[in-house]
Amino acid sequence: MSWWSSVAEPDGLDIAALSRLVPGDSFVLRDDEPVTRLALALYAGGSGDHHPMHVDSDFARAHGMDDVIAHGMYTYARMLRMVTGRWSQRALKRCRVRFTSPVRVGARLTLHATTQSVVTTPAEHEVTLSVTLSDANGATKLSGEMVLACPPPQFETNPSQRKHP
């Protein structure tokens, strides 16, 4: 399995496609693997966040949960990975999210993005997206805004979008 299979839908969302997005355009990126206990245990070690709510089922049950839940930052990292896996982290400028509900073991995450605005300068093309991350039941896990940047659209191929200073 190649790394980009996580974001293989829809086809053709390459860096040029990023520069062609206009307000109102939407796309969906699907994570290719569910949240697992193993991943949460590795994340506890990799991040230094050892809170037992994320790795110890006994602790979670003793505190009113059915089972462990994902670290908020783990979920955030999985979401950004879907985007940087598609366009590389060079495209990332800003991302701001609000956590809405806990992410459970076994969750399969989908990112829904809608283009809010685009700004083109001679140096770069900046795309502001509203984003939500949901599980397979459609429950929203986090929502917010992401700003991506890419080289400006080529004048030769897309003269109608050229912005005159």
Next chain:
Amino acid sequence: MISPELIGTCVAAGTVLIERSRLRLFAAAVGLREPVYLDAEAARAAGYPDLLVPPTFCFTLETDLPGRRPIPQVLGVAPERVLHGEQEIEWVNDAFAGQAVTVDSRITGIESRKGGAIELVERRTDVIHADGRPVAHLRNVVVVKRG
């Protein structure tokens, strides 16, 4: 009621060396499979000096700082009253394994909502290269439920 005098309190500050092994563990955990995050040779072949730091790794840097205090402890509230509310990152310059970056994290806002049923505590963290260039600016909001 959380004291507004806590605004300005430093939660963590210091210099952290970014280690290859930690980056590989982090990448495996969050499912990053691009070789630039896992294989130093591949990273160099891609024009980078060493393994590339994924932006979300910056949120973990402060946990390694000695003297760093967890937010509930700083606020003087029980951990079960604290929920993660919001998180923001502004990514400015790439960082790489082997680099030492400085981290400075402070409480920047405390706000009461819903008639005092919850309080929102904002924290901002700057991650800066040794030469003064920013790596990232982070913002975190926790929700503290009334005890």
